[in-house]
Amino acid sequence: VSKKADRRVPEEQAATVAQVLAAIEVMTAGDAARLRGFAASIWRVRGHLPDGRDGDDLLSAAVAAALTGRRRWNPSKVPFPTFLIGAMRSLANHARKARATDILQVALSESDLVTPEDPIPLDNMSPADPYALGSATASAEERLLQEQSQREARDLISEFEKSHDDDWEALLVIEAWREGHDGPAIREKLGLSVTEYETIVKRLRRKAKIFHNSRQQNAS
Amino acid sequence: MPAERDHVEDLNAILDALSESVLEESDDHLLAEVRESGQDPNALLAHVKGVLRQAVKQTQQRPLRDARKAYEARRSALQQNSYALPASADERRALFMNVVAQNPSVGGMLTAHFREFDKLEDEDITSCLRQLADLGLLDESSERDGGDR
Numbered sequence: 001v002s003k004k005a006d007r008r009v010p011e012e013q014a015a016t017v018a019q020v021l022a023a024i025e026v027m028t029a030g031d032a033a034r035l036r037g038f039a040a041s042i043w044r045v046r047g048h049l050p051d052g053r054d055g056d057d058l059l060s061a062a063v064a065a066a067l068t069g070r071r072r073w074n075p076s077k078v079p080f081p082t083f084l085i086g087a088m089r090s091l092a093n094h095a096r097k098a099r100a101t102d103i104l105q106v107a108l109s110e111s112d113l114v115t116p117e118d119p120i121p122l123d124n125m126s127p128a129d130p131y132a133l134g135s136a137t138a139s140a141e142e143r144l145l146q147e148q149s150q151r152e153a154r155d156l157i158s159e160f161e162k163s164h165d166d167d168w169e170a171l172l173v174i175e176a177w178r179e180g181h182d183g184p185a186i187r188e189k190l191g192l193s194v195t196e197y198e199t200i201v202k203r204l205r206r207k208a209k210i211f212h213n214s215r216q217q218n219a220s
Numbered sequence: 221m222p223a224e225r226d227h228v229e230d231l232n233a234i235l236d237a238l239s240e241s242v243l244e245e246s247d248d249h250l251l252a253e254v255r256e257s258g259q260d261p262n263a264l265l266a267h268v269k270g271v272l273r274q275a276v277k278q279t280q281q282r283p284l285r286d287a288r289k290a291y292e293a294r295r296s297a298l299q300q301n302s303y304a305l306p307a308s309a310d311e312r313r314a315l316f317m318n319v320v321a322q323n324p325s326v327g328g329m330l331t332a333h334f335r336e337f338d339k340l341e342d343e344d345i346t347s348c349l350r351q352l353a354d355l356g357l358l359d360e361s362s363e364r365d366g367g368d369r
Contacts, residue, residue: 017276024272029261030247032268033254041239059268060275067279085243096232153227157234177237178230183244201241202253208238209257 014072020063023080031081035059038085041208042092061107062087070107163211169200170207305349309342316345319352326357 015023039055062084065071071090073083095106157178164170169190176186187197242250251261306312317337320327330337330348340348352358 017280020276021273024269024276027265027269027272028247029251029254029265032265033247033250033261034242034245036264036268037242037245037250037253038239041242042235056271059271060278063272063275064279067276068282089239096228150227153231154225157227157231160234174234177233178225180233182237183241198244201238202249205238205241205253206257 009072009074011069011072013074013076014069015066015075017067019075020066020073020080023075027081035081035084037205039088040212041205042088058088058091059084061091065091065107068108160208160211163207164204167203170204173197173200173204305346309345312342312345312349313340315358316340316349319349319357323357326352
């Protein structure tokens with residue numbers, strides 16, 4: 001029995017449809033703001049990469065994953081919003097790896113979205129999964145796609161950074177994120193207090209939303 | 221020479237950091253941000269609940285939708301097959317009765333389904349003939365009669 005199977009929520013402990021519906025009803029405005037904010041941030045502002053309208057499709061896919069058993073929710077152990085965040089994180093990561101654009105298909109694909117604790121529980125994609133990546137040796141077509149993704153990602157980052165031209169603190173935080181640093185490391189590196197760092201991140205979130213809306217308007 | 225940057229990874233790191241930062245915020249701060257962006261928190265709550273309820277409904281209806289899709293595909297495949305069915309309703313009825321007479325087992329099945337053949341509408345007969353053709357029974361019937369279909 002694999003470690004992955006051991007960590008799976010037993011079927012008898014998985015939430016029923018009625019429990020999912022009940023959990024939706026008791027959700028607070030704070031939960032909604034957090035879920036929507038998370039979904040929109042992780043899933044938007046993409047070019048050729050997995051795209052989403054505004055995160056709603058990612059939220060829906062997380063629910064589909066729960067109800068179809070692709071990723072089970074244990075209501076006695078994990079609050080529903082926490083479960084949804086974990087499922088969305090997994091789905092987004094999986095979609096990135098597989099370069100899938102249909103997040104619902106990712107939720108319903110062969111691979112199990114198994115562990116609430118694991119930030120990337122989909123590393124072991126089934127070869128039968130049509131959304132899995134191909135072999136380690138990239139074909140010419142695969143290389144072209146990779147190059148296109150690289151160009152699009154580079155342009156997006158460049159545009160996003162340009163929208164912060166007047167905010168050097170934000171640019172430093174973006175650079176630190178790109179280097180893989182987390183909040184505490186960035187605060188220490190840049191000598192920022194918790195409040196100062198949070199204020200910069202808030203500005204970044206606000207600008208990211210404006211940036212996304214403006215790109216959508218330009219695209220339509 | 222410095223290693224080439226992986227821009228996709230960089231973009232993912234930025235998006236992850238932005239999304240994870242939402243999780244660290246208090247409800248009050250998040251709701252204040254919602255208001256600052258001109259949204260009503262209660263409207264946002266209603267929207268999110270609506271998205272989730274709709275997702276539950278669509279997931280529950282998925283087997284039904286899949287079955288319908290499969291049915292439509294089968295029906296479309298049946299309709300796309302070309303059959304040289306007789307031109308008139310009377311001739312179709314005659315062919316149908318002939319096939320049934322030559323295939324008692326089929327006749328038995330159809331009797332259970334339709335009860336009385338003489339009350340069948342032409343539409344039902346045409347549909348039955350198409351299905352019988354798919355089963356190859358019209359060819360057999362024609363061969364036994366020594367005729368062409």
